[in-house]
Amino acid sequence: MELAERLWEMRGELLGELEEFLRMPSVSAREDGAFRECAGWVLERLEEAGARARMMETGGHPVVYAEVGGGERSLLSYGHYDVQPPEPLDLWESDPFEPTIRDGRLYARGVADDKGDVLARIQALRIYLQEHGELPFRLKFLIEGEEEVGSPNLAPFVRENAELLSAEACLWEGSIKDEAGRPVIFCGTKGLAYVELRAKGPSHDLHSMYGGVAPNPAWRLVQALRTIKNERGEITLDGFMELAEPPSREDLEAISRIPFDDAALRAAWGVEALDRDLSGREALEEMLLKPTANIAGMQSGYTGPGSKTIVPSEAFVKMDFRLVAGQSPSRVVKLLREHLRRRGMEDIEVVDLHGLEPAKTPVNAPIVRLAREAWSDLGRDDALVYPTIGGSGPTSLIATELGIPTIMAGNVADSQSRIHSPNESVRVEDYLETVAYFVRLFERFGGR
Amino acid sequence: MELAERLWEMRGELLGELEEFLRMPSVSAREDGAFRECAGWVLERLEEAGARARMMETGGHPVVYAEVGGGERSLLSYGHYDVQPPEPLDLWESDPFEPTIRDGRLYARGVADDKGDVLARIQALRIYLQEHGELPFRLKFLIEGEEEVGSPNLAPFVRENAELLSAEACLWEGSIKDEAGRPVIFCGTKGLAYVELRAKGPSHDLHSMYGGVAPNPAWRLVQALRTIKNERGEITLDGFMELAEPPSREDLEAISRIPFDDAALRAAWGVEALDRDLSGREALEEMLLKPTANIAGMQSGYTGPGSKTIVPSEAFVKMDFRLVAGQSPSRVVKLLREHLRRRGMEDIEVVDLHGLEPAKTPVNAPIVRLAREAWSDLGRDDALVYPTIGGSGPTSLIATELGIPTIMAGNVADSQSRIHSPNESVRVEDYLETVAYFVRLFERFGGR
Numbered sequence: 001m002e003l004a005e006r007l008w009e010m011r012g013e014l015l016g017e018l019e020e021f022l023r024m025p026s027v028s029a030r031e032d033g034a035f036r037e038c039a040g041w042v043l044e045r046l047e048e049a050g051a052r053a054r055m056m057e058t059g060g061h062p063v064v065y066a067e068v069g070g071g072e073r074s075l076l077s078y079g080h081y082d083v084q085p086p087e088p089l090d091l092w093e094s095d096p097f098e099p100t101i102r103d104g105r106l107y108a109r110g111v112a113d114d115k116g117d118v119l120a121r122i123q124a125l126r127i128y129l130q131e132h133g134e135l136p137f138r139l140k141f142l143i144e145g146e147e148e149v150g151s152p153n154l155a156p157f158v159r160e161n162a163e164l165l166s167a168e169a170c171l172w173e174g175s176i177k178d179e180a181g182r183p184v185i186f187c188g189t190k191g192l193a194y195v196e197l198r199a200k201g202p203s204h205d206l207h208s209m210y211g212g213v214a215p216n217p218a219w220r221l222v223q224a225l226r227t228i229k230n231e232r233g234e235i236t237l238d239g240f241m242e243l244a245e246p247p248s249r250e251d252l253e254a255i256s257r258i259p260f261d262d263a264a265l266r267a268a269w270g271v272e273a274l275d276r277d278l279s280g281r282e283a284l285e286e287m288l289l290k291p292t293a294n295i296a297g298m299q300s301g302y303t304g305p306g307s308k309t310i311v312p313s314e315a316f317v318k319m320d321f322r323l324v325a326g327q328s329p330s331r332v333v334k335l336l337r338e339h340l341r342r343r344g345m346e347d348i349e350v351v352d353l354h355g356l357e358p359a360k361t362p363v364n365a366p367i368v369r370l371a372r373e374a375w376s377d378l379g380r381d382d383a384l385v386y387p388t389i390g391g392s393g394p395t396s397l398i399a400t401e402l403g404i405p406t407i408m409a410g411n412v413a414d415s416q417s418r419i420h421s422p423n424e425s426v427r428v429e430d431y432l433e434t435v436a437y438f439v440r441l442f443e444r445f446g447g448r
Numbered sequence: 449m450e451l452a453e454r455l456w457e458m459r460g461e462l463l464g465e466l467e468e469f470l471r472m473p474s475v476s477a478r479e480d481g482a483f484r485e486c487a488g489w490v491l492e493r494l495e496e497a498g499a500r501a502r503m504m505e506t507g508g509h510p511v512v513y514a515e516v517g518g519g520e521r522s523l524l525s526y527g528h529y530d531v532q533p534p535e536p537l538d539l540w541e542s543d544p545f546e547p548t549i550r551d552g553r554l555y556a557r558g559v560a561d562d563k564g565d566v567l568a569r570i571q572a573l574r575i576y577l578q579e580h581g582e583l584p585f586r587l588k589f590l591i592e593g594e595e596e597v598g599s600p601n602l603a604p605f606v607r608e609n610a611e612l613l614s615a616e617a618c619l620w621e622g623s624i625k626d627e628a629g630r631p632v633i634f635c636g637t638k639g640l641a642y643v644e645l646r647a648k649g650p651s652h653d654l655h656s657m658y659g660g661v662a663p664n665p666a667w668r669l670v671q672a673l674r675t676i677k678n679e680r681g682e683i684t685l686d687g688f689m690e691l692a693e694p695p696s697r698e699d700l701e702a703i704s705r706i707p708f709d710d711a712a713l714r715a716a717w718g719v720e721a722l723d724r725d726l727s728g729r730e731a732l733e734e735m736l737l738k739p740t741a742n743i744a745g746m747q748s749g750y751t752g753p754g755s756k757t758i759v760p761s762e763a764f765v766k767m768d769f770r771l772v773a774g775q776s777p778s779r780v781v782k783l784l785r786e787h788l789r790r791r792g793m794e795d796i797e798v799v800d801l802h803g804l805e806p807a808k809t810p811v812n813a814p815i816v817r818l819a820r821e822a823w824s825d826l827g828r829d830d831a832l833v834y835p836t837i838g839g840s841g842p843t844s845l846i847a848t849e850l851g852i853p854t855i856m857a858g859n860v861a862d863s864q865s866r867i868h869s870p871n872e873s874v875r876v877e878d879y880l881e882t883v884a885y886f887v888r889l890f891e892r893f894g895g896r
């Protein structure tokens with residue numbers, strides 16, 4: 001509490017620095033060089049805080065790498081200095097690159113994803129060193145500039161620098177709390193297999209008088225989809241569920257400790273029931289521990305107003321499969337092709353669009369316990385441990401390939417933060433609390 | 449043969465008149481008054497030919513009605529003077545309203561649908577009266593101006609003028625031959641029930657990390673569609689097939705006389721197989737005598753390039769059901785709603801967009817025999833009788849409501865005619881043959 005109060009006194013300095021960071025339009029999707037200026041700024045902040053920092057070139061935007069402290073033990077911190085494009089601009093109430101405080105919230109592109117988180121850790125390091133003089137472990141910063149475009153150069157970077165990045169644990173980017181404002185510690189991400197299924201019918205749209213005899217690609221996809229989920233909505237893709245490793249006893253216990261209000265979720269989504277009438281803990285297990293087969297989009301034929309009677313020439317459906325441990329995206333795409341071939345549906349093209357491996361850290365790993373204790377130190381005993389975040393990311397590069405237990409923890413973003421949308425914001429108080437949290441986390445990791 | 453040769457000598461006059469007709473941009477979808485000028489022109493041609501013609505007002509564009517001849521027996525001719533919009537204009541090789549002859553074809557909007565057919569009958573009447581002095585039966589012309597916008601005022605007009613329109617038989621608009629150029633006599637149209645099925649999911653698109661628990665409207669539609677056709681592609685909509693009256697022995701016999709080359713159809717459509725591997729007579733029966741459940745379009749969620757991971761908020765599918773005798777569109781929409789309700793899917797909205805009743809004239813009706821004989825008179829013994837045209841139209845207003853046996857016959861349009869598309873055209877020779885055909889048909893009907 002004392003620490004948090006001290007940081008509140010320093011808020012002018014801490015927020016001023018954050019605002020400087022946020023003014024740089026480091027949109028990774030643009031090729032205007034702003035990201036390099038931003039990378040340089042991050043490097044300077046790390047050096048000022050006491051770290052040995054360097055710019056490391058990749059096939060795309062540079063990585064800022066830094067190390068500080070000494071001793072046997074190492075902690076890795078992953079974040080990114082790039083941001084999403086701010087468009088549509090007319091929906092912003094203030095300039096996305098001119099940080100503005102309204103009603104206790106700081107508005108700017110990137111403040112919640114991920115500049116707030118990146119800088120909170122650097123400021124926490126500076127405060128730690130000011131207080132304690134030295135860091136009794138090695139803290140490593142890996143800060144990339146292409147996360148918002150799918151981290152195309154991260155895998156080779158991580159593989160080439162495996163030794164440099166070796167650590168006992170990793171703090172992944174982002175810090176999110178639940179709807180009720182409780183801090184959450186996430187222990188993994190689901191994998192992702194994103195595919196497009198494409199069916200072809202006649203070479204051109206036909207008059208639907210031929211509807212009884214012309215092969216219809218939209219019906220073809222419906223017939224394929226019905227083999228992927230049964231009439232009860234259960235996934236029936238050959239071999240898919242069998243690949244999924246069952247949740248651990250610890251994962252199930254963690255789930256049982258998470259307060260879950262499915263009525264609030266239904267209200268937020270404006271639906272009468274969840275899929276398959278799921279509720280309570282069963283819904284939460286489904287969301288966090290089970291793989292999914294989701295339709296993200298589909299299109300065929302005439303979709304304008306009124307009626308047009310055609311047999312369409314083409315149809316496609318976009319599907320994302322969220323994967324759990326045991327299910328790699330390449331394996332799932334292969335399963336899908338075999339599944340269709342086995343049913344005489346090899347005419348349906350399976351386009352492999354995007355894949356991410358699942359990553360999982362045990363909920364009882366030492367870093368998870370430490371992350372909870374750091375919250376207790378700040379007087380918060382309401383931190384929750386989630387076995388996964390439900391979504392996906394390149395976490396497996398660190399967690400699985402390098403074998404480093406990886407978590408997400410912190411308190412920057414909340415349910416109002418509009419990540420990736422106009423009017424992105426965080427609560428000023430939450431930002432300052434997160435700086436305090438990382439100071440405590442470093443103290444805990446260092447054995448204080 | 450002699451008659452056809454005589455008309456070939458008169459071709460300058462006959463085509464000049466047709467070109468005058470085609471120059472009037474009587475696009476029913478436009479509100480510019482051109483259709484009224486065109487209706488007046490048709491009325492004058494009918495009067496010049498010797499008929500008593502009048503303009504009859506409706507809730508929309510006027511109907512041109514005319515009568516000529518005397519005696520007990522009556523023949524009704526239905527056609528329309530309106531045309532489809534010519535757009536996209538840049539795809540036309542010559543001005544759509546400046547008729548142009550290239551390589552023996554006459555290019556202009558409406559020449560194949562339906563101005564060529566309308567004028568061929570008027571010119572045939574004129575030639576008949578010039579040759580024979582008088583018509584020994586009453587020939588009635590019903591020429592409307594809203595066919596291309598769905599004939600919204602035809603039903604009340606027909607109902608209010610049932611007695612005026614009474615006749616022994618009706619020649620429906622249009623005259624189409626098969627791919628091999630054989631004249632076809634069509635004995636009916638399928639009905640149509642055009643609906644949109646709409647499913648709603650969450651009130652806004654969600655991150656697909658919720659794909660396992662959020663209700664997905666695209667999956668909901670797939671689940672509904674799977675109850676409408678089984679995995680073998682057979683229609684399983686409750687009560688739908690049961691309503692369909694089975695084809696008559698005569699219909700099946702007529703089918704057996706139609707040369708049907710499914711390999712040519714597959715080649716034209718660029719497909720390896722027809723739906724459900726249908727072939728030969730079975731395919732033809734399906735096309736002409738069986739109802740269909742066709743997907744004309746569908747859309748949900750993200751349909752742009754690449755991957756976007758969402759649970760979509762909405763999904764819809766556009767379906768057209770082609771109906772046979774026994775199946776009315778209102779009944780089918782009701783069946784569909786009951787079918788979904790019975791399966792707990794009343795959350796899927798069924799929007800009734802468009803309906804047309806089926807209409808069927810027996811293939812052994814006297815007018816069908818007569819229409820074949822008129823072809824024989826011209827030296828063509830290759831005319832085919834099709835039980836239906838497979839498509840739909842407002843034919844039932846005449847065939848079913850007024851109980852008048854109705855056929856389509858003639859030789860204006862062919863497989864290159866691009867009806868409703870840019871570069872609409874007919875063969876000049878075919879047009880002149882059709883004028884001769886109608887002269888012979890009138891002679892046959894009059895007992896010559």
